[in-house]
Amino acid sequence: MSIEVRNLIKKFDDRVVINDISFKVDDGEVLAIVGFSGSGKSTVLKLICGLIPFDSGEVITSEGDIAMVFQYSALFDSLTVADNIAFALRERKDLRKKFTESEIKNIVSQKLELVGLRGIENKFPSELSGGMQKRVSFARAIVTKPNSILYDEPTAGLDPMSSTLIEDYIVSLKREINAASIVVTHQMSTITRTADRVIMLYDGKIVFEGTPTELLKQENPYTKQFVTASLDGPMQMQA
Numbered sequence: 001m002s003i004e005v006r007n008l009i010k011k012f013d014d015r016v017v018i019n020d021i022s023f024k025v026d027d028g029e030v031l032a033i034v035g036f037s038g039s040g041k042s043t044v045l046k047l048i049c050g051l052i053p054f055d056s057g058e059v060i061t062s063e064g065d066i067a068m069v070f071q072y073s074a075l076f077d078s079l080t081v082a083d084n085i086a087f088a089l090r091e092r093k094d095l096r097k098k099f100t101e102s103e104i105k106n107i108v109s110q111k112l113e114l115v116g117l118r119g120i121e122n123k124f125p126s127e128l129s130g131g132m133q134k135r136v137s138f139a140r141a142i143v144t145k146p147n148s149i150l151y152d153e154p155t156a157g158l159d160p161m162s163s164t165l166i167e168d169y170i171v172s173l174k175r176e177i178n179a180a181s182i183v184v185t186h187q188m189s190t191i192t193r194t195a196d197r198v199i200m201l202y203d204g205k206i207v208f209e210g211t212p213t214e215l216l217k218q219e220n221p222y223t224k225q226f227v228t229a230s231l232d233g234p235m236q237m238q239a
Helices: 041-048 081-091 101-114 130-142 160-177 188-194 212-216 221-228
Strands: 003-012 015-025 030-034 056-061 066-069 148-152 180-184 197-202 205-210
Touching (some): 003 041, 015 041, 041 056, 041 180, 066 130, 081 130, 101 160, 130 160, 160 180, 188 212, 205 212, 205 221
Parallel strands (some): 030 180, 066 148
Antiparallel strands (some): 003 015, 197 205
8 A cells, every 4th residue: 555544634723624534545546636726635745745744643655755746847947857857866865876977867868758758858947838847847756766646736737738648647657657646636637537536625524535437427416516617516615
């Protein structure tokens, strides 16, 4: 079991943002976490990878790295593509003396090829399209051979064709490295193309868990409202 969340609770001041949720993600599985804005989706990712502390509960992961792909790539503008991807290999204490520069160069080339971007090592992020920047962020995320990958809104701000390409790479990377993956999204195409299972959050709680097919059946008021993007239903947009 690569990721297991047990009875997780997170509060910001007096507001309970994540309210006693539990779920598991197996190796080679993609779990989509969906819900309207403000439902706590991205907070769950930050809790799992340790960016913010939780108040109670447990996060249990397999040994190895957890990689995070941020919503807007979060590349270093002043570094080349190669230096962005190699950053962890050069700067992490446990890795900085493990590889020679020649080995790092080969690793960077391999990861770029894996995401379909051969030969752009010397370009800067500003020279790339949004979709290409996102794929570079994928290459950076997998450079340490993680057991788990967390994607925060991976297709945000992309055109439909670029979104399809990114969705295909999420599935491809799952197969290549057998990682347990969590995709936070609100886009139906990302859910149906990438996810094996789906959980829906509302008001910090899980209100649905099942397959994408079961989500699309709209058999409870939460899934019906989400799939139809209706203003009528149990979920109210958060201020």
